[in-house]
Amino acid sequence: MPELPEVETITKTLHQFVCEETIEQVTIYWPNIIKYPSIEQFSDALQGQTIHEVTRVGKFLLFTMDDYVLVSHLRMEGKYSVDPKEEPLKKHTHVVFDFSSGKQLRYNDVRKFGTMHLFEKGTERHEKPLNQLGPDPFEEGFTHDYFYEKLQKTTRAIKNVLLDQSVVAGLGNIYVDETLHIAQIHPLTLANALTKEEAKRIQEVAIEVLSLAVKQGGTTIRSYVNGQGEMGMFQQELHVYGQEDTPCTTCGSTILKIKVGGRGTHFCSSCQPEERSIVG
């Protein structure tokens, strides 16, 4: 499900609902969600903690509390909601945070792929998983020089490089395909075959696409909703993702779907000509 724009949207909506709420109790129905520390330490540490801030790093949600930071990744289908405790739990609710106000923060995840890590405040950036992330696309560290250097150092397909969270944090399958279409770069193009101009173009387009998607509240394909249960609107703006067999919005050619690095990959063979690619 969620890539940067969806997580950003969830962050914003959740922030207003859980700020200054104090956790009285944590109930874990599917322990595998909790990756660190043990479920006992996790639950114990959170008791009495007040949430002060909800922020985003790449595709991660961060709940900053008095002494701890909860680092949460939604993977494919994770969702949060804030409900009165009287409201019956949904089928795939796996973690419930009881607030002293009587409300509950609930984590729901059909496929149970999501993860939670709890760290002492201030240490979270130095531990897995956050210490492996590259710069956020909107942050200063994502410079043209940095990105071009990264591309020069590898022979992987550009699509795979953009999906690599240690290069840049936040892009996923939808926004990579959309970015490469607008930047007019074939997804299989070798990263080290791209010119500095092309690298710059990919970078600028990615930032533009992500900003637009944030403004639209993210993309809802199947199941994504924000912290208030609202859908995103960016699916109306998609040019290639999920558009296979339909005409390209730019040139009218048929959008193709192939596999790149095991992921479904959508592109226009006319707007994104296959040059300097792996497969000839």
Place this chain on the structure above:
DNA sequence: TTGGGTGTTGAGTA
């Protein structure tokens, strides 16, 4: 009915 696909990412293997 069954197998393939789904917005993610880690591990294990060559």
Place this chain on the structure above:
DNA sequence: ATACTCAACACCCA
């Protein structure tokens, strides 16, 4: 270093 397969899971669809 990189690519491939599998794994974690549930559901949808042809």
